[in-house]
Amino acid sequence: MIELENVSAGYGGQDVVFDVTCRFESGVNYCLLGPNGCGKTTLLRAMSGLIPHTGGILLDGERIETMPRRKIAAKIAVMSQINTIYFPYTVYDTVMLGRYQHMRRGPFGGVSARDRQAVEKCLETTGLSDMADRLVSELSGGQCQRVFLAHTLAQEPDTILLDEPTNHLDIKHQIELIDYLRAWTSDGRHSVVGVFHDVNLALRLTDNMLFMKDGRLQSGGKFDEIATRAFLADLFDMDIAGYMTDSLEKWKGVR
């Protein structure tokens, strides 16, 4: 469970997120939605301890700023857009690096049989088993994203924080990624908190929504309860429901 109490956060002493209080139950998926610059990514980064914050962020009751990174990593993993890959690793090695927090430290610490099993299982779930020896730099964008998903799953966190990971992916791979994550959370012990641009994609993951605007939390709850036409129009500064229904009409006409 992740609890936020009056959290403000930002960059270089300049807050972008103000006074957010909310709670993410374990085993439940959530989406953060809002227009560009509303602070949703910043909030996510604060929740994972990547940037400093004021107020309280508690992971299962413990304050995040006092926790060692390994302990945070046991609870939370972050998955964001694919970064530039400077130095190529094989798919297997990349996924194995996700096991870092489980490994023994020191010059002779290293990979245990359990680590190997976990990595093989992650490769299998993401359909990468026969690519294990390929270099990540040789893969397509969609395959690459799957490698990073496997890397994140290998970490075995309770919660995955998604930071618009679908930005460079085509529609098939976007849906594929969301479906993998839904399957991962279906056991009721794992959860995903995702930042999305695309409301439809967010809805495919969950209908628990948190809406943000101008760095503040506007409202949270089930999509069909809070997302009225007027509310969405105000939040995104355009008639998004009208746009969606117009598109739907066009799609209905497709033979």
Added chain:
Amino acid sequence: MKSGVKALLSALFCILCLVLGVVIGSAGLSLADTFSILGYRLFGLPLPEHISNIAVSIMWTIRLPRVVAAFLVGAALSVSGAVMQSVLRNPLASSYTLGVSAGASLAAAAVILSGVTLPLLPSLTRPAAGFIGGLMTVFLAMGLAARFDRNMENVTIILTGMVLGLFVNAFLTILTALSGDHLRLLVFWQMGSFGDMKWHACGMVGAALAAGLLVFSCFSREMDLMTFGEEQALSAGVELKRVKTVLLLTATLLTGAAVSFAGIIGFVDLIVPHVTRRLFGSRHRATLPMNALLGGGFMVLADLIARTVMAPRELPVGAITALVGAPFFAWIYFRRRGGARRD
């Protein structure tokens, strides 16, 4: 090819370089003679009659320390270059581009010119000065980078390091121009040379290298993770700030020790890590020891060329590494460009 075979070939290359470095030269001693001298000096074995005392002395006090020092300096520079590239996530980063070399050589030059020595351990003076000089430049570069850019983006660090390096180099140039008697020594030393290497220099650089490799082997997974990005590393559980500081300090120690004895030798710390990665992949556990082997071998070879091509005149070894290195680097870089779909 299996990486075991490649490692074996690299070790053979390395041994070949060392043997060539020891055997080729003006004293005209064969490999067997060299071993006889080694046996004589190390284990007190009888010396064959045809080997003169002068030959022993040349081999033991000039040739051998020179070859060993070249190997260790090459290894230290390559390993520290590889670490800098990974930590700063930039294929063009090196102790050279971070200003470490410039700072270390300015401090070492100041020590040479002033004749100051540490009271108890005079032989430690130059490496200590080199380390402190390199460290100060790194701290200054980091401090300035933090002022320009609060997020300390790696590009800012590298740009600041380069600018600062050029600035510090200007002082070195001025110092050199005003140095009078020491001019030749300083100029030659700025271009890199193994001309007057003694055993104690080998000891110093060797100790720094051993310590560095030990530290790096403790952090090989952390470095692997850091090459994927700082936030990735943090989120996987790496105590980034601490690890980054330890790694940069250790890399600086290696460069500082190497530069303060051998002068500025460019390109090795840039090329060798790239070649090694191509051969052995990016995993630091495999690639760092191989960097030491290949970097050491390459440096021995470069020094061999520097002292034999126009013998008895000696060329600066930095010029050789650049002559070999620059085209080689371009080839590696553009071949990679052509082959990779994404960069």
